[in-house]
Amino acid sequence: DIQMTQSPSSLSASVGDRVTITCQASQDISNYLNWYQQKPGKAPKLLIYDASNLETGVPSRFSGSGSGTDFTFTISSLQPEDIATYYCQQYDNLPSFTFGPGTKVDIK
Amino acid sequence: EVQLVQSGAEVKKPGESLKISCKGSGYSFTSYWIGWVRQMPGKGLEWMGIIYPGDSDTRYSPSFQGQVTISADKSISTAYLQWSSLKASDTAMYYCARWRLKAHDYWGQGTLVTVSS
Numbered sequence: 001d002i003q004m005t006q007s008p009s010s011l012s013a014s015v016g017d018r019v020t021i022t023c024q025a026s027q028d029i030s031n032y033l034n035w036y037q038q039k040p041g042k043a044p045k046l047l048i049y050d051a052s053n054l055e056t057g058v059p060s061r062f063s064g065s066g067s068g069t070d071f072t073f074t075i076s077s078l079q080p081e082d083i084a085t086y087y088c089q090q091y092d093n094l095p096s097f098t099f100g101p102g103t104k105v106d107i108k
Numbered sequence: 109e110v111q112l113v114q115s116g117a118e119v120k121k122p123g124e125s126l127k128i129s130c131k132g133s134g135y136s137f138t139s140y141w142i143g144w145v146r147q148m149p150g151k152g153l154e155w156m157g158i159i160y161p162g163d164s165d166t167r168y169s170p171s172f173q174g175q176v177t178i179s180a181d182k183s184i185s186t187a188y189l190q191w192s193s194l195k196a197s198d199t200a201m202y203y204c205a206r207w208r209l210k211a212h213d214y215w216g217q218g219t220l221v222t223v224s225s
Binding site: 001032034036038043044045046049050055085087089091094095096097098099100101102 | 154155157167169173210211212213217
């Protein structure tokens, strides 16, 4: 099984700040990495696929990078509506497309 | 418009059986995998397994193999997640989500399952 870790587990930032979340895989997963946003009480929403591709309709302040085992997710200018938990997910290896443990983002 | 509509919340007792559903519309149901994701209260997302409704090819995460059964009825564009004997630890929100080759791009609204004596 591929294990995913994320850091930090939570962060607090001001509106307009640049926010960075990292995700690490326990083995090489190439670029088979997605990022999702989950707001309280809602279903997750796909933001980034293939490590760096922005899903249609997602604001350009969201971005992703990385390959192999180390990945980064960035919000270039944090907005109040970005308060959510963010999850990475690997899809290199069936039978389990593992999620990371999540990073909770809130406003300072 | 692509939609995944899940069945309503359930309250069950330990040992009871349960089958929840996820109906797809607005796309070719048999051409995309459908996955199931568990979220226990206050916790993160756990990927459970996935089915291809076109031929019912099903894969389970090792953590959920033998604990649940995933199935689909392509004639009514519906995927299912079922338990034969629920435990209190099955209490969670369960989401279905379409797999678009590289990611879960559309999600159901979630079904809350509560197991309590």
